[in-house]
Amino acid sequence: MGRRKTRAQMEPSRRGAANACRVVERPLPHPGASQPRLKQADTLMLAEFRGVGFAYPASAERRTRPFAIEELSFDIAAGEIVGVIGPNSSGKTTLIRLLTRVLEPGSGEIRLEGVPVRRLSRVDLARRVAVVPQGILPQFPFTVGELVLMGRYPHDPGRYFESPRDRTVAREAMEATGVLELADLPLDDLSGGERQRAVIARALAQEPRLLVLDEPTAHLDLRYQVEAATLLRRLNRELGMSVLLVSHDLNLAAEVCDRLLLLNAGRAAAIGSPETVLDDALLAAVFGCEVVVDKSETTRRPIVRLTWRPDKKEVGETR
Template sequence: MANECDVNGAILSAANIRFGYPNSGFELGPVDVSLHSGQVLGIIGPNGSGKTTLMRLLSGFLNPASGSIRLRGADIKRIRPRDVAKSLAFVPHQAPSTFPYRALEIVLMGRFPHLAMFRSETHQDEALARDAMAATDTLQLADRYFNELSGGERQRVMIAMALAQQPRVLLLDEPTSHLDIKHIVAILDVLASLANEGGLAVAAVLHDLNFAAEFCDRLLLMKNGAVEAVGAPTDVLSAANIKRVFGADVTIGVNPVTGSPFVFPMPGRRREE
């Protein structure tokens, strides 16, 4: 799969991208990011630091004002949207659920970019959709109406839809924000195994620093639209970085089983001691 990557081995890379929403004053960039096959990249940072904007740029939903984004070596703007969707899937933070689709019908939409004109899904597509639902623990919801599901269930169905897309690159904007701890662990396990065993490049915006530390191979820390630090969790999650970026006082420990860094909050009354 040599042709899948560009020179530095990234399957999706953004070089020197900038972006600003008109009349908002918010500026992103210049940012460099690269996603590698087999790795999970966690994107962390305070609210309004540009994580979602970065995701939208990487997915091709927004076009950068300058700089370029390359998918499998080609400029993403020059690839037909449908062909982008064959190798890149993006799960937005929230999807409207106005129409009474069943969960399985939603997941089957993930096969849309792979369908030829005037063709409907085959049994193989259905099997892929069911596998994706099994992976996100949503198979028992297949027959339920998507708009009747809870926030967390919807989120898992949307992730199943992205998996049914069979992408090489998977981008997720806060995929765990509505989930309980069982399903956070389960979803992040799925993402990690898709990367480590399936060879996908995964990038996810995550709020919980400890989950990010535990499940991601690399972390990208953002502040005010710029990258503050990028690298292994042990390097990025330092007390100094977190103080500087989040303005929070913490101390860093270690998960006794896995050895990953763990962020402990420091209450004000203990700080003075």
């Protein structure tokens, strides 16, 4: 991926595309094209949670009952985008930690492609599941290309230098996410949206079966939120990538997800299509505030709006 460059050195080659959308609109190359595309017919269920339970240990500092996941059951089909939504402390991050074996369930079982997760080594798990965490990047001045190559580690953890195949897969991952032209830039030179796409490229370089994203649009402005949502849809449709999306943004989840899992206090409050789960009364009960659910005029997907009624004093103060 060549010599490290600064953004100033990169600018002349970028001016012609200054007004172009940063999401690549040509057909996406498949990172690691020798790996067969995962289709619905190949595996009925890619990931399965069956009666999963987990409780954080009690401590003297906790004044309330320790948080627990209780009897959680749901599936992720091959080629599907499943969104996990819910209020703070509902279990969304805990779910990711259980799937990736950061935490071990106290009861029930989690399977990937029919194999219990507890039987998979960390390396095997990293070949199947790639996680895009929320706002975490290396503290060293790596370039985009170096970051993406880190995604190849699970495929030969004993090797210290990348192989020609590693470089090919990393290049295809950067091309798929639209950051190939940024390969030689330090991560510190990137915008928030560019960093997010670089981290997604690193995850794709792992050649995972399942891509897990934790709040991928957090701290991004509207433009980059649209780009991130567009990229996820294209990865799913053109590469057959299965996605587990954890998000506080109900409208993003409604637009990009095939199904939603609504969590509340560690339990599944609802599982189904966005049209089924995003119900006025159900959301009001779970989130504790009134909402109105309409339909988008362009996509016909649900749109959730807050219903806020200021009192007379507040109205007077704003005049």
